[in-house]
Amino acid sequence: MHAPVTRRKTNAAALLRTAALALLAVFAVTGLTAGPAQAADGDVAWTVRTASNSFGADRSSFSYAANPGGMVEDAMVVANHSAVPLDLAVYAADGFTTDAGQLDLLAKDGRSLGIGAWVHATGGKVRIQPGKTADVPFKVTVPANATPGDYVGGIVTSLTQPDAAEGINVDRRLGIRIKLRVGGELKPNLAIDDLHVNYDGSANPFGKGDATITYRIHNTGNTTLSAQQTLSVSGPFGWLRVEAGEIASPPDLLPGESWNVTVPVHGVAPALRLAATATLTPVLTDPSGSTTSLEPVRATTHGWAAPWPLLLLLVVLVVLAAGAFLLARRSRLRRKSREDARVRKAVEKAIRDKSPQGG
Missing domain, CATH: 2.60.40.10 (Immunoglobulins)
Known part of the structure; x- marks a missing residue:
């Protein structure tokens, strides 16, 4: 079935790449909704949405059901809200759930085995004139040996821009989720x-x-x-x-x-x-x-x-009870000893008093 998602850590030699991916991740989450992406300097902005066709209008995401070996054709609409022409790369990637419980997408160079490998946009890039929109057709080609079940990913528009202040390239992504159920026996568990x-x-x-x-x-x-x-x-x-x-x-x-x-x-x-x-x-x-x-x-x-406090209390009570018992027993023994001594003295006195007076 699906390979488990692997988390990759960069080393010190890949510090610049880490910084770029950190900025990219900011857009990866919001980029799975059909909202605008706005550059920090306000010069570049675009939106993406699903095309209106036989699958429906105003869809929030792409959702399909297909059998192994099947194919689906659809399109994404990209609108350029900038004052300059916009050249965007278009690609697909597998999705995964982050530790925060959000859906994210693998990076472009990540190893996709499902949606990212089966979805292909025409040309792999699109150019949109200022204030215009462009349709980006894509195909979902399901392999004949695809395992039945659910696959989730997204189709992404990407713009790489240099950041002169940081000396790195920043990759901004905006895309739409794709959910695909491959026909066959479902085994939810x-x-x-x-x-x-x-x-x-x-x-x-x-x-x-x-x-x-x-x-x-x-x-x-x-x-x-x-x-x-x-x-x-x-x-x-x-x-x-x-x-x-x-x-x-x-x-x-x-x-x-x-x-x-x-x-x-x-x-x-x-x-x-x-x-x-x-x-x-x-x-x-x-x-x-x-x-x-x-x-x-x-x-x-x-x-x-x-219940350690209760057990400790019970131990203390047992110790106190045992101590009280020993003290009471010792007191009884002392009283008995004194009484025995008194009786013994009384007996000795009585014997002396009854004995004949002699000289």
Whole structure:
């Protein structure tokens, strides 16, 4: 299916490239919407939108369904709002979900295996006169051996300009998302990986603490999925159950992607042994935009929640009780010893008093 997205780190020798990519990333996120891109000096601005055709009008993105070996033709409209002619490169790239939960696109020289490899714009570049628009036709050619499932990427217009102050080239991108579902057997599936629960108790011996549940949502299927999440923590035999409350849904995860989740659960009793259960209800979106909830996926893990303050209090009480018992026992022994001594003296006196007087 899809290869996992790899994050690349530059070394010191690629510092200028890093700076350029950092500026490029600013436009990569906004560039997946049909809004204007405005240069800092205001000299260059353009917009992109979907063409109106048999696929529809005023589409916010491109969305297709095609079988392996199929082909789709469409177009993007580019408008030049500048006072000078505009020469833009046009290319496609695969998409990936960032750590912030946003869709981004691989750089032009990134290794695309789906949309970026199957979408080709006519000519690979476009020139637009000031105040004019131009259609940019493109084709989506699905390989005959393409694996069924969802593919996401985008078609991008790019302008590279020199930054004299920084001495680097800045690549500004503006594009539109492309969603493609390749026909065949769909296997939507989410997995819960690395589920853990940790407990942080209260200093109050009779108080409750907080549990922290962490896990990773892994899209192991071949469709784009989000999910509804529920979490609960309970003691032995399901006693003292506490729900986590409302949890934000993860972003749409592409096949092969993962999303880390950390959820605090408050008001958890230190029940010695905790059971934390995570439940995911995968949500599948079809090309028309309607959603379907799938069978829930559950996973349970266990962790210790020793009531240390209460145990310490009990130890102190036991020690005090034992001390009080020993003191009371010692006191009784002392009283008994004194009483025995008194009785013994009384007996000795009585014996002396009864013995004959003699000289």
